[in-house]
Amino acid sequence: MPALDPILADIDRDLDTSLERLFAFLRIPSISTDPAYAAECRRAAEWLRADLSAIGFNASLRETGGHPVVLAHLPKPGAPHVLFYGHYDVQPVDPLDLWETPPFEPRLVTLPDGRRAISARGACDDKGQVMTFIEACRAWQAMQGELPVGVTILIEGAEENGSKHLPEWVAANRDELKADLALVCDTGMWDSATPAITTSLRGLAYFEVFVRCADRDLHSGLFGGAAANPIHVLSRIIADLHDDQGRVTLPGFYDAVREPPAEVLERWRALNLTPENFLGPIGLSRSAGERDRMLIEQVQSRPTCDANGIIGGYTGEGTKTVIAGQASAKISFRLVEDQDPEAVAASFSDFVRARVPEDCSVEIVTHKGSRALALPFDMPALGAARHALEAEWGVAPVTIGSGGSIPIVGDFKRSLGLDTLLIGFGLDDDRVHSPNEKYDLQSFHKGMRSWARILAALAG
Structure with missing residues (x-):
């Protein structure tokens, strides 16, 4: 021109x-x-x-x-x-x-x-x-x-x-x-x-989860084996969010997820994004995402769930044998086209509450999401x-x-x-x-x- x-x-x-x-x-x-x-x-x-x-x-x-x-x-x-x-x-x-x-x-x-x-x-x-x-x-x-x-x-x-x-x-x-x-x-x-x-x-849905069991921190020698441990409860919730194939387990999570056109997938495949060239520079060698998806799909076109932080009990120097009264985590979902952050929030709330013992309580704080x-x-x-x-x-x-x-x-x-x-x-x-x-x-x-x-x- x-x-x-x-x-x-x-x-x-x-x-x-x-x-x-x-x-x-x-x-x-x-x-x-x-x-x-x-x-x-x-x-x-x-x-x-x-x-x-x-x-x-x-x-x-x-x-x-x-x-x-x-x-x-x-x-x-x-x-x-x-x-x-x-x-x-x-x-x-x-x-x-x-x-x-x-x-x-x-x-x-x-x-x-x-x-x-x-x-x-x-x-x-x-x-x-x-x-x-x-x-x-x-x-x-x-x-x-x-x-x-x-x-x-x-x-x-x-x-x-x-x-x-x-x-x-x-x-x-x-x-x-x-x-x-x-x-x-x-x-x-x-x-x-x-x-x-x-x-x-990708869009975003972000939550903070607070699990509370006993009304205070407990001596693990006196109460261990009997008292519910909120760190254990919260850890099980986080572990349950994925299956052994790397898929998110929230009911209905993938219902609105669309497949890219075949020609687009072929273009992505030709880019040859591999664990070696993508994860190698950060000290990793294997993809942890959905087993049946290309790595490039995992990081850009598939929805994800990650625990971004977890807090509970004693975290200072040395030892302190306690069972915490409370544990908390920050958890985010990256969403793809047509997934509704509000629908994800409702499903996540039901998922978490179903896994909290009767004599424990949970608070879920939902932050502003984006489609x-x-x-x-x-x-x-x-x-x-x-x-x-x-x-x-x-x-x-x-x-x-x-x-x-x-x-x-x-x-x-x-x-x-x-x-x-x-x-x-x-x-x-x-x-x-x-x-x-x-x-x-x-x-x-x-x-x-x-x-x-x-x-x-x-x-x-």
């Missing part, structure tokens, strides 16, 4: 200046979870507002009840309109002593394999990714004086703290957020040479984005599901009626949420070029 040539050339020519802008953004310690950094979060939002205003957007800060969102508009009458979402807040940096360089002093580093990378907190999650899109818009404005499509940009400041106020804000401002499609750059590539489009997100989302495989915008990414990277992008959940994507669907393309350029070794977070320079550079192409492709 000849019109793209000057846009891509400008991105290449301006790479050093783009890095300078990203580094200025990364220097702001916008840690949303710590109230001590509230002013820094607002400073990051203000930095973004000013940068977007400088390239022609009508940009403003909007209050949410928490950290402000940045909202910017650049319409193009008669053209498709997209809503781009990202976040300017970052995770805390603890433990600080594990950082090789100060987390808010960004720099380019050379990795052992020769790759160059941007090292800083937020380099990948999500400041570097956000700036790939903004820089693509900058290049279009500089070379053409306009964008190929209308664009609204929504950047929030509390994603790392649960986006508590954003769903309500989105619902209240739906008229300003009207678009044909949502775009998110907060995901990753298949590998360093193969781009990916995330086409589905899974999936794009239609024949969605035109998905095809356009695939062609654009293949043109940039020289290989067809992988269309995959995500085992994780991004609740705001569900809010875009429910409140705005928008499907979302999730296209990111992070890599598995970017150490997101960990010390020494980084973002490959190639991810940043080709991410900008990719978004420039995608915007053109979405214009038709």
Whole structure:
């Protein structure tokens, strides 16, 4: 597409200046979870507002009840309109002593394999990714004086703290957020040479379970063998949640689970995701999921259940021979399309209560859940984005599901009626949420070029 040539050339020519802008953004310690950094979060939002205003957007800060969102508009009458979402807040940096360089002093580093990378907190999650899109818009404005499509940009400041106020804000401002499609750059590539489009997100159902037996902790020598032990009760409940084939045993759990089309399963099979290459780097060698499913299905398209924490009795140094009066666990379910979090909650409650002895009690706390989302495989915008990414990277992008959940994507669907393309350029070794977070320079550079192409492709 000849019109793209000057846009891509400008991105290449301006790479050093783009890095300078990203580094200025990364220097702001916008840690949303710590109230001590509230002013820094607002400073990051203000930095973004000013940068977007400088390239022609009508940009403003909007209050949410928490950290402000940045909202910017650049319409193009008669053209498709997209809503781009990202976040300017970052995770805390603890433990600080594990950082090789100060987390808010960004720099380019050379990795052992020769790759160059941007090292800083937020380099990948999500400041570097956000700036790939903004820089693509900058290049279009500089070379053409306009964008190929209308664009609204929504950047929030509390994603790392649960986006508590954003769903309500989105619902209240739906008229300003009207678009044909949502775009998110907060995901990753298949590998360093193969781009990916995330086409589905698993939902979530999350519970805390408290089992109480005796009215206090008991001496295990005096009461052992007679008194009910809540740790034993809770352990049996957790063990009963799976059968010996790795399937979740809640009644009706799989009733709404649909099979992917055969051609999609064949594409996934060709990716050859094995226990050796997926689990090996974390010190494991065998998949613990459903025995009759490919590993790639287990981590992206099948529902799961996991115990995320268990507490009970004495856990300090040394010994203390007690039978606890109470034990608790945190348990989550990752859900797939058509599974209802409320139906799972009801089934889980019945399952747990049926396994608690008569003279013990149980309390189940249900946290807010989210439904899974999936794009239609024949969605035109998905095809356009695939062609654009293949043109940039020289290989067809992988269309995959995500085992994780991004609740705001569900809010875009429910409140705005928008499907979302999730296209990111992070890599598995970017150490997101960990010390020494980084973002490959190639991810940043080709991410900008990719978004420039995608915007053109979405214009038709």
